[in-house]
């Protein structure tokens with residue numbers, strides 16, 4: 001069997017008396033769409049924050065391409081090609097859409113002003129941002145330089161998803177990317193997810209939306225009480241099974257055995 | 258059938274009311290949105306109105322000479338306000354800028370006059386010391402994670418003490434500077450510009466603001482400064498090294514304080530360890546009146562320049578009108594409160 005691209009073993013993270021991760025494991029294989037589901041507070045966001053460098057686990061090991069890694073900041077993970085849409089979106093409300101898309105990797109002009117005075121290439125950044133947003137069907141946005149805080153919740157989510165999809169080269173992690181989106185926009189994001197996968201980039205999708213999960217996921221990682229309970233194949237289990245495992249109403253065969 | 262006109266009339270009436278309601282609300286709304294988008298318009302309007310008002314009260318107010326005098330008077334505090342703006346844009350505050358400025362002027366003067374170091378080198382060392390004071394503030398804020406207010410309250414006292422120690426509480430007199438280190442008074446040099454009398458200090462202030470404008474709007478560094486001030490957690494998640502950005506802001510602010518120090522020597526003519534005691538608060542006043550939000554990440558860097566000018570215009574206008582000095586303070590106080598109230602109101606747009 002192929003090696004996992006990104007994996008984690010025995011991750012532990014405590015916040016005072018709360019244990020957000022309790023010896024959690026994780027495996028993501030090349031080219032797959034892995035859904036992560038679990039109750040509110042199960043520790044899904046904590047898990048992906050550890051994978052994306054936003055949180056440093058107290059214990060445990062993370063491997064990328066089989067090699068142990070430790071990310072000190074989200075920047076490190078990003079440099080390794082891991083791009084994340086956080087549940088909180090991580091956008092700067094007062095800055096423009098284009099500023100946000102390029103935050104931390106701005107394009108500088110190729111000319112003298114760019115080389116010696118760091119002048120940004122705003123036209124290039126604006127047109128790139130516009131292109132990425134229209135791929136997501138977010139062309140209702142008129143003005144690429146309007147501050148993100150003037151956008152609707154769904155549009156903001158669209159900006160964050162577009163940013164991750166545009167720059168992710170190894171792994172893209174999406175923490176509830178469709179929570180604020182309408183039916184049409186959610187569909188676009190699901191299409192985009194499959195699009196990204198067809199580029200060969202694996203995706204981690206955290207979602208509470210079971211129909212979406214069962215539609216796109218190759219495997220489903222079920223998280224419960226801070227750890228991975230099991231991984232199921234959506235073709236062999238029903239949605240009600242998944243929900244029952246998630247909530248503890250039913251114990252999957254693999255775990256019971 | 259005979260009833261049919263009624264609903265139509267009612268509906269029309271309803272629509273008209275709704276439209277009127279929509280219209281009157283949208284006027285206030287639109288003002289709010291407009292100011293949200295162009296926060297510098299508030300100080301610009303205040304400046305224009307105060308110019309008109311004082312111009313009508315005192316006929317001499319609008320002379321080129323008087324207007325250029327205002328520019329000369331605000332040059333030092335204006336330059337200092339540029340440094341203050343940077344720190345406030347990151348949702349911090351720097352109470353030490355005034356003390357740093359006086360300390361650096363003492364260092365420059367001491368090195369040049371008492372130690373006989375060539376003046377250009379004394380100036381460079383002074384500017385480097387300015388960077389050093391900023392680095393100290395920056396380290397305390399980013400490494401020890403102390404609130405900027407407390408950090409700079411502490412370093413303010415420390416820099417003040419150093420300043421008294423290094424100067425021995427002695428003033429370096431104007432004649433001494435003229436004889437041994439006239440370059441230190443460079444920014445006090447006057448020149449004529451069509452009836453207006455300006456100093457190089459005024460030009461320095463304008464250049465500092467122009468450079469900061471470029472750096473904040475046209476470079477990646479500037480965008481990151483705004484992002485860190487706006488929401489540091491989001492900025493960090495988006496891959497910004499927030500500590501590095503904060504550090505750079507404090508260091509740049511320190512260097513600008515060093516430039517303000519050089520400028521202040523020209524303005525006063527001598528180097529006195531007890532001068533500019535109120536410069537700290539005056540710089541914050543200019544920034545706040547200039548519409549930069551104390552919560553960080555919002556406002557234009559050109560605002561504080563206008564803020565400094567507004568204070569200068571009020572002071573000059575009230576003096577020309579023969580009003581007691583206490584009313585200058587009184588007016589400045591209300592301006593600050595007005596500016597912060599407007600800022601709060603504008604910020605409501607986003608919520």
Ligand SMILES: Nc1ncnc2c1ncn2[C@@H]1O[C@H](COP(=O)(O)OP(=O)(O)OP(=O)(O)O)[C@@H](O)[C@H]1O
Pocket residue numbers: 015018019020038039040041042043044045046047087
């Ligand atoms: N920074 C923090 N400080 C303290 N407790 C935290 C912190 N982050 C997470 N927790 C706690 O860790 C637990 C797991 O939280 P996490 O956000 O990972 O859950 P989740 O599975 O993503 O939930 P949801 O579906 O609601 O997004 C919760 O009990 C939460 O209160």
Ligand SMILES: [Mg+2]
Pocket residue numbers: 044045046087175
């Ligand atoms: Mg979560």
